[in-house]
Amino acid sequence: MNTEAxxxxxxxxxxxxxxxxxxxxxxWRELSYLTLPRLVLIIxxxxxxxxxxxxxxxxxxxxxxxxxxxxxxxxxLAHFLGLVSLGGAFFIGVGGYMTAIMNTSFGWPPLLTVPMxxxxxxxxxxxxxxxxxxxxxxxxxIVTLMYPLALxxxxxxxxxxxxxxxxxxxxxxANQWIEQYLVILMVLFFLFGLRRLVNTDLGLVMRAVxxxxxxxxxxxxxxxxxxxxxxxxxxxxxxxxxxxxxxxxMWAGISLFAxxxxxxxxxxxxxxxxxxxxxxxxxxxxxxxxSELLRDLGTLRIVFYSLILMAFIVFRSEGIMVYGQRxxxxxxxxxxx
Amino acid sequence: xxxxxxxxxNSVALALTALGFALxxxxxxLPNFAHGALxxxxxxxxxxxxxxxxxxxxxxxxxxxxxxxxxxxxxxxFVLIRVRGMAISxxxxxxxxxxxxxxxxxxxxxxxxxxxxxxxxxxxxxxxxIPVDYHRVLVVVIxxxxxxxxxxxxxxxxxxxxxxxxxQDERASLMLGIxxxxxxxxxxxxxxxxxxxxxxxxxxxxxxVVEAGYNVLILAIAVCIVGGLGSWMGSVMAAFLIGFAxxxxxxxxGSHYQMVVALLAIIITLILRPSGLFGxxxxxxxxx
Numbered sequence: 001m002n003t004e005a006x007x008x009x010x011x012x013x014x015x016x017x018x019x020x021x022x023x024x025x026x027x028w029r030e031l032s033y034l035t036l037p038r039l040v041l042i043i044x045x046x047x048x049x050x051x052x053x054x055x056x057x058x059x060x061x062x063x064x065x066x067x068x069x070x071x072x073x074x075x076x077l078a079h080f081l082g083l084v085s086l087g088g089a090f091f092i093g094v095g096g097y098m099t100a101i102m103n104t105s106f107g108w109p110p111l112l113t114v115p116m117x118x119x120x121x122x123x124x125x126x127x128x129x130x131x132x133x134x135x136x137x138x139x140x141x142i143v144t145l146m147y148p149l150a151l152x153x154x155x156x157x158x159x160x161x162x163x164x165x166x167x168x169x170x171x172x173x174a175n176q177w178i179e180q181y182l183v184i185l186m187v188l189f190f191l192f193g194l195r196r197l198v199n200t201d202l203g204l205v206m207r208a209v210x211x212x213x214x215x216x217x218x219x220x221x222x223x224x225x226x227x228x229x230x231x232x233x234x235x236x237x238x239x240x241x242x243x244x245x246x247x248x249x250m251w252a253g254i255s256l257f258a259x260x261x262x263x264x265x266x267x268x269x270x271x272x273x274x275x276x277x278x279x280x281x282x283x284x285x286x287x288x289x290x291s292e293l294l295r296d297l298g299t300l301r302i303v304f305y306s307l308i309l310m311a312f313i314v315f316r317s318e319g320i321m322v323y324g325q326r327x328x329x330x331x332x333x334x335x336x337x
Numbered sequence: 338x339x340x341x342x343x344x345x346x347n348s349v350a351l352a353l354t355a356l357g358f359a360l361x362x363x364x365x366x367l368p369n370f371a372h373g374a375l376x377x378x379x380x381x382x383x384x385x386x387x388x389x390x391x392x393x394x395x396x397x398x399x400x401x402x403x404x405x406x407x408x409x410x411x412x413x414x415f416v417l418i419r420v421r422g423m424a425i426s427x428x429x430x431x432x433x434x435x436x437x438x439x440x441x442x443x444x445x446x447x448x449x450x451x452x453x454x455x456x457x458x459x460x461x462x463x464x465x466x467i468p469v470d471y472h473r474v475l476v477v478v479i480x481x482x483x484x485x486x487x488x489x490x491x492x493x494x495x496x497x498x499x500x501x502x503x504x505q506d507e508r509a510s511l512m513l514g515i516x517x518x519x520x521x522x523x524x525x526x527x528x529x530x531x532x533x534x535x536x537x538x539x540x541x542x543x544x545x546v547v548e549a550g551y552n553v554l555i556l557a558i559a560v561c562i563v564g565g566l567g568s569w570m571g572s573v574m575a576a577f578l579i580g581f582a583x584x585x586x587x588x589x590x591g592s593h594y595q596m597v598v599a600l601l602a603i604i605i606t607l608i609l610r611p612s613g614l615f616g617x618x619x620x621x622x623x624x625x
Contacts, residue, residue: 132608141425149555157591157594299444306437
């Protein structure tokens, strides 16, 4: 038996350490080490609609971005606030119905209703979720899972807002390009905006709420206030996604509260790597096209991605992006113990 | 009078569906979101034994319950044991399994009115002009028997006492030589068997459909949350509360509201008293 013990040692690459401070400006190599991954993502996303072969696949890009918005908001709430919200469909539904009502009742154009729906919808979601904010862990997860289901049944039972038929005759965006670049730019805006936000003072408090809420409380800060701010931001993203979705499909119905919108973003976050904010976008870029390709298989694709989700969460819970970041920033070697 | 009779029947049915979920959560702190899927699986296995293989009804029910129990134990042993203690991963993993099973059935063309189980006893009788069929009476009798049996099992057998020990204090029971993983497997097997039992008892009253899996899951969660996660007797009381509330809404408002009652019960209970009406958990663990 080989008794010689080895262990894997991970060390930061020299270039990572060199490019951390202001000294990164000294050479092109360090500069490109920092900017290249970001530029690849930005330019890649911006070029996507141009290289897509058909209208159908351009539409898929919009859907990818809508799921990406939801997934980023899930990741933000789960890994920076410690609030695991299983109710992505709730945000989508509220935003979608808001924009549908404003568009059909008042006849406002999409470019006005989408931002309005985002802000008003976020306010409504935050208000409705306010009583649940003190809840922890499993309890918050269950309550958010129930919200979209309850709203769906209430709309069905009261037969309001178009009942089971939904609201039809909603305007679409002026043209394809506006539609796609709007959602792509929004994804990029929220992605980089949130990456900034979590490193500001506000973000610091939010992360503290996740790690030790009693300590935050002891420092004289209201946990509920910070949670509410974060939920407002996250639900705003969800409502924006919902509003765009409604204008793309020109229809709002109770399927906006369907479980797809709760499950797929979570799957994308788990696969892409939670806590990175970029990971969820990556996960959506992988999952949504796959699920479009598998559309012919009907509900088998749901089976397929719930199994992927299960496998990832059980066996590879770190996700692609965390793995990629580690490879990019560090090298590893075997050392004798 | 009909509210009383059908409320009781509905409540016992709810208690049956929820017992398995409550048991698993109470013992191993595992929210088993695959509960609804196990319910449908059991119904499907019974159906295939009775209709396709033409085995005797009682034998196929027992076999189906055993198989469901084994499936539950396997799910725990090979998947959930790895994420034990990480509450969110447990929810997502078990929910993913449940969705995979249910949607797999739907893909397999398992829908519509064609899949029904025969009732145990045909016929009905009338109480003060209200028809009650024998099967529903049987459901109530078996439900009460199961609750009594569980109580005896957890108070007078070694395994049952070990399970209760786990539920009360996992570390202390580990010190006393109770293998917590094995007990959790046992709990999961029993919980799945209870889901299976509920399925074979309740499914003859309707069709076996995939949606039943989701509805059963919601109802089970509603009962367990209102009763307090981890408190078994609380779940039984909550089943009566929700059961009667549902029947009352059906009588006075319409059957659309049946599910709304359960969902609102979950949300309101969680907001006001997360540990449930009869729960005994520590306040600090669940809210800030």
